[in-house]
Amino acid sequence: MTVLAHGIGGASDLPIPLSYALVGAAWALTFSFAVLLFVWREPRLDPDAPGIALPSPLRTVVDAPVVRRILATAGVAATAFVLAIAFLGADDSARNPGPGVLYIYVWVGVMIASLLVGPVWKIVSPPRALHRAVCALSGRRVTESLFAYPPGLGRWPAVVGLFSFVWLELVYPEPGSVAAVTTWIVGYLVVTTAGLIVFGVAWGENGDPLEVYSSLLARLSPVGRRDTGEPVLRAPLDNLAGTPAVAGSVAVAATLLGSTAFDSFSTFPAWRALQADLADPFPVLLRTAGLLGFIVVVGGAFTLASRATGGVTASERARLPVLLAPSLTPIVAGYLVAHYLTFLLEKGQATAVLFADPFHRGWNLAGLADREVSYLLSTHPAALGTVKVAAVLLGHILGVAAAHDRCLRLLPPAHRRTGQLALMLTMVAFTFTGLYLLFES
Template identity: 70%
Template sequence: MTILAHGIGGASDLPIPLTYALIGAAWALTFSFGILVFAWREPRLNPRSPGFALPPAFRAVVDAPLARVFLAAVSLVGTALVLAIALLGQRDSALSPVPGVLYIFLWVGVPVVSLVLGPVWQVISAPRAIHRALCAVLGRPLDRGVVRYPESWGQWPAAVGLFTFVWLELAYSEPSSLAAVTTWLIGYLAVTTVGLIVCGTAWAENADPLEVYSSLLGRSSALGRRDTGELVLRSPLANLAGTPVRLGGVAVAATLLGSTAFDSFSSFPFWRALLADAGSGSGGSSILPTLIRTLGLLGFIVFVGGIFVLAARATGGLTPLDRKLIPGRLAHSLTPIIAGYIVAHYLTFLVEKGQATVILFADPFDQGWDLAGLADRDVAYLLSTHPALLGTIKVLAVLLGHIVGVALAHDRCLRLLPRAHRLSGQLALMLTMVGFTFTGLYLLFEA
């Protein structure tokens, strides 16, 4: 079995033929929509539902100021350590843990933890910790900055920030280069910290790419809060339905979905051959292949976002303004699809490459150390050695994400569309979801 860059195997990983998986997934999605149409006739999802209160002792520990201070301190120390390793430590990128910290723990680990525990980046973000400390010293509220965050920006700055990351990972000629990774990390920390100081917490909520990503997937958690701030257990569907509608939300979702699809697509032999020919034809220069990868990445993102916008607007009975706004109001339905692809695309990468990154912390400063006896540890290939199980997890993750996305879109359409257009107004979106399912599974297993 071949293990690719993110530990994603091919169609041979599936316990059933890929064609059957594609047909079954499409039928399951279609039947789910049919059931929703006949059994889910009125809006049901209430993001303000009371939920089930967690034990007072648990809530007291989670919300204790001391616990928040401790996590902030750990975050600052960890960030300082990673930067010290990046600037002063192991110079060989293959032996440095810094690229793994960025690509595995921050980009994959934080979102996966957010799926379970909610928007954890708000708590462990180093820029947030610095901002809290400065506000405490200055006696200034966290939400007050030097200037007000422009509402017209929405989440477009976060979409741009996310694109810079996926460009580094998928289009840049040397994505694992220690210099490139360090530059992105320092740039992210500097821009986010300055943004928080200038605009207050509104910057983190709208413009910090990692926080927007974590908060988006954190809506899939069963943990939520009442209007009073009390921590409760609530249906993840209800939490997802409460996702704030913000300008640029579709761009954020399209960047995450499109980049994941492009990552799988970039493993196709004909694409690799095209890049190889471009490199050899330009005298070994990386400029032309990088440009081609950049255009490919942009193409996937624009295609995903454009198809979703067109499908969401393909309904009657709405005013031109409402039709223009409806894609943003339905953007939350893409969140579970993003979550499904994260699990399918990155699960092996997180579990197995994550172990390899931890092992590299044995001697981060190239001093011949063996911290915690890590140097003698071997990676346990827990998933790669069980291809049938891995293939099943990937198919179920993608399928479940799409089914939940259809349910969220259906419930929101019941609120937004006139009664006469509730069914016909969703058909284009339903066909788009089926298309995403087909394409996603095909790219995932045929790459």
């Protein structure tokens, strides 16, 4: 099994020509922005909206300490089991499920689950569980820390962690190597657990790359919480409006979007041919430069577009990219679904089959070895293509709506329309380029 073969298909998956899809998507986004300008004249998104309270029995189960402890224990046990397989099982990803667990179940499955029900990784996070265990043994409260987390750091430590992951996935010569994946997992556990011990829970919220990613997508979940902590059902964009403005937020979104775009671009024949003519280590250096280039372009374009408005002071203008960064979250979610849905549903099955005999002792746990992978999406390319276009387009439309509402709060009345034009054009460009890369790869 090649865990990085996303299997998302290409332009042939579309029930219509790619050019029609690109033009239609750009027009739909432009039209939605025009409607917002003339219909959505006052801020509407409210992160404090009361929402609909979950049924009392469900609230009790969701917030029960014993349920949280069970889930946390399961996260630690699963991590220990995967590490045991990594060290004692086969040394290649075709027989070892370890790489598939990281690339498929965690990087994709946990994130899509967070999009649906809330910040999953914060609950099952092994570093969080280990931190709580250390605090219990030392008699220290979980909320205490050895040092205060520096506010200026923001989410930049998470950016470094996210970049290390996408570098492993997209740049490292053998991303499916069991040794390489295991090294990343161990490094992640050590750094994150140490960060939690030193800086407390603030490190998990800002420095843990997986928790930051999961919590970011959870802002689009229909499940939210009132100020009292009570879980409720609420409009996803209302939850998104409550995303805190933290330094490094643009870089987080740019890393996620830029890496996805680079992943598609890296399959282009011309790019592969360019690397084929180079001797080691230049292909790795070239891929690193390409990955960084995509991330910088996405972050730079969004930053410039966010600041392209009048009627604000220099300090206010400098803060606009961070304040508007949440509007990129729906776009991140759209590309997550479009780029990885097939990967999760089909390669996820192949990874599950490898658990039949994780240590190569002739086992057939749960009869998994007798299971065959069902290629439900790949065998219906037209439906798959439609889902991918819809996911990307919906993500961009929601992103435009979120940005529009935030601009109504941030920009002076005389600049509320003109101040958004550069941002709208940038998002249209993101849509056009993203769809092209996704289907031409």
